[in-house]
Amino acid sequence: MTHHEIEPRHHFDDELDEIRASLVDLGTMVLANIRWAGEVVVENRLDEVDAVVEADAPINEKYQELEEKVFHILALQQPVASDLRFLVVASRILYEMERSGDLAVNIVNSLERIHGIPADTTLQSSLDRLSAASATMFARGIEAIATMDPEIGLHAEAEDEETDNLTSDLFTAVTARQDELGLEASVALFYMGRFFERIADHGVNIAQNITFAVTAQFPEDY
Amino acid sequence: MTDRIETHLGTTEEGQMAQEQANTSTTASDVAATSAEDSDAVRTSGGDPDDLNPVIIELENVNVYYDDFHAVSDVSLPIREREITAFIGPSGCGKSTVLRCLNRMNDLIESARVEGGVNYHGVDLYGPNIDPVEVRRRIGMVFQKPNPFPKSIYDNVAFGPKIAGYKGNMDDLVEQSLDRAALWDEVKDKLDESAYALSGGQQQRLCIARAIATSPDVVLMDEPASALDPIATLRIEELMYELKAEYTIIIVTHNMQQAGRVSDRTAFFSVDIQDDGERTGRLVEFSETATLFTTPEKQETEDYITGRFG
Ligand SMILES: Nc1ncnc2c1ncn2[C@@H]1O[C@H](COP(=O)(O)OP(=O)(O)OP(=O)(O)O)[C@@H](O)[C@H]1O
Ligand SMILES: [Mg+2]
Numbered sequence: 311m312t313h314h315e316i317e318p319r320h321h322f323d324d325e326l327d328e329i330r331a332s333l334v335d336l337g338t339m340v341l342a343n344i345r346w347a348g349e350v351v352v353e354n355r356l357d358e359v360d361a362v363v364e365a366d367a368p369i370n371e372k373y374q375e376l377e378e379k380v381f382h383i384l385a386l387q388q389p390v391a392s393d394l395r396f397l398v399v400a401s402r403i404l405y406e407m408e409r410s411g412d413l414a415v416n417i418v419n420s421l422e423r424i425h426g427i428p429a430d431t432t433l434q435s436s437l438d439r440l441s442a443a444s445a446t447m448f449a450r451g452i453e454a455i456a457t458m459d460p461e462i463g464l465h466a467e468a469e470d471e472e473t474d475n476l477t478s479d480l481f482t483a484v485t486a487r488q489d490e491l492g493l494e495a496s497v498a499l500f501y502m503g504r505f506f507e508r509i510a511d512h513g514v515n516i517a518q519n520i521t522f523a524v525t526a527q528f529p530e531d532y
Numbered sequence: 533m534t535d536r537i538e539t540h541l542g543t544t545e546e547g548q549m550a551q552e553q554a555n556t557s558t559t560a561s562d563v564a565a566t567s568a569e570d571s572d573a574v575r576t577s578g579g580d581p582d583d584l585n586p587v588i589i590e591l592e593n594v595n596v597y598y599d600d601f602h603a604v605s606d607v608s609l610p611i612r613e614r615e616i617t618a619f620i621g622p623s624g625c626g627k628s629t630v631l632r633c634l635n636r637m638n639d640l641i642e643s644a645r646v647e648g649g650v651n652y653h654g655v656d657l658y659g660p661n662i663d664p665v666e667v668r669r670r671i672g673m674v675f676q677k678p679n680p681f682p683k684s685i686y687d688n689v690a691f692g693p694k695i696a697g698y699k700g701n702m703d704d705l706v707e708q709s710l711d712r713a714a715l716w717d718e719v720k721d722k723l724d725e726s727a728y729a730l731s732g733g734q735q736q737r738l739c740i741a742r743a744i745a746t747s748p749d750v751v752l753m754d755e756p757a758s759a760l761d762p763i764a765t766l767r768i769e770e771l772m773y774e775l776k777a778e779y780t781i782i783i784v785t786h787n788m789q790q791a792g793r794v795s796d797r798t799a800f801f802s803v804d805i806q807d808d809g810e811r812t813g814r815l816v817e818f819s820e821t822a823t824l825f826t827t828p829e830k831q832e833t834e835d836y837i838t839g840r841f842g
Contacts, residue, residue, distance in 0.1 A: 314711065314714060315717050316767050318770055319766050385825045386821065
């Protein structure tokens with residue numbers, strides 16, 4: 311016969327682990343859509359816009375399901391200390407992820423509005439670099455959740471400067487070609503830049519929230 | 533599973549006959565067989581909120597009196613198999629009274645009278661041919677204060693099966709019951725020592741081992757952790773969570789947070805004060821625990837769980 315001892319709150323710990331695993335899963339779904347949106351924009355794949363938009367639906371579903379789970383655990387389990395920080399942070403992270411998913415949709419919708427990016431290598435490579443940097447920052451956030459490494463959040467802000475710079479580069483490139491591009495395309499490109507930049511910010515926020523969950527302290531310039 | 537349920541609750545000859553009739557023609561065993569199938573279906577299909585575990589005990593318009601005093605009024609609620617159901621509510625609202633109806637413990641109180649139906653696998657527990665001792669074997673009980681016998685740890689567990697005429701290997705049964713109660717490792721080297729030498733939390737787990745040694749399918753617990761420190765309490769809660777894989781558990785608790793932590797469904801009882809000052813208990817709301825603690829249906833429930841009343 312095999313025997314067992316009982317650990318208090320074993321089942322609660324399982325629930326917390328499950329939430330963390332689900333956050334990583336949801337983050338990975340969002341990241342896939344962010345990368346896809348980037349490719350669609352850079353390569354002008356207008357025929358894939360609808361598919362990207364549709365891929366946001368399961369993200370929203372999972373987001374809602376997890377929000378409810380976290381809410382119930384908060385109501386029923388009276389978490390304290392690190393458990394409480396983790397669950398409050400989980401709820402914030404869910405919001406950051408859901409917003410990031412929406413931004414990927416906004417990006418492809420902007421592309422559709424202007425019927426594709428003008429064939430301009432400078433613009434295209436600028437967008438390419440920006441979308442890649444933005445996805446990388448978002449991936450940092452997921453990495454932070456998966457590892458619960460508070461260091462990632464401490465360096466996230468500095469790391470994010472690259473996205474900020476690439477966004478400025480894009481804006482400069484658009485401004486230089488404003489006349490050829492026309493008002494509508496220029497504005498749409500500005501927005502896309504802003505969307506990618508915001509996705510990166512969400513990645514930073516996610517990583518910083520993990521730092522708080524682990525250390526009880528927010529990185530300084532949060 | 534099925535043969536456990538089909539065990540006759542009646543032991544009188546009449547009872548046997550009534551039961552056999554029931555078995556061949558109808559209800560008890562049919563209900564039992566279906567519930568066994570249903571519960572498998574529930575466990576394999578998962579997820580769907582409409583998939584409910586089968587009802588194992590159904591209270592129908594239960595009223596309890598102590599002499600002329602109307603203690604509990606008109607309680608109807610289903611208890612579902614392999615779930616933890618919690619009873620909460622202010623002192624005197626009748627939680628313990630209702631709990632005792634579920635295994636006829638009220639029989640032991642001379643003034644108590646139970647009206648209405650308490651159906652267990654479709655069989656009325658208060659029917660004329662039901663043997664209350666057998667009922668208590670199927671529906672065990674754990675009390676607020678750990679109450680082991682003044683005997684060895686081993687004997688505490690072996691006692692119930694022994695008087696029930698258990699024919700198997702007693703050592704194995706004792707070991708298995710203690711292990712299910714997550715106590716084996718702590719007591720395996722001192723089975724012959726007095727149960728009183730154990731800590732309160734260990735004694736309570738011993739009482740749980742004792743309750744499950746007779747293979748009940750329902751375990752009633754009346755404030756099982758209120759005499760324990762917080763960690764021993766969480767251990768009991770964790771144990772309950774483990775036990776619900778095999779047993780149906782009904783717990784009375786003063787600790788609302790505990791109801792939140794452990795239970796699947798919660799029944800909230802309250803007391804009405806009559807014109808003559810009589811205090812009669814009443815079921816206010818019975819919901820899934822997650823619902824009751826996040827969006828209760830009744831204002832009365834909200835007031836109680838937020839600490840505004842009671
Ligand atoms: N043996 C008894 N004889 C007479 N009256 C009783 C008896 N047991 C309980 N009562 C009364 O029945 C009512 C319900 O009591 P019960 O013990 O069921 O309440 P409870 O909800 O379990 O309260 P608590 O939370 O204090 O344990 C109370 O008014 C109580 O005084
Ligand atoms: Mg009581």
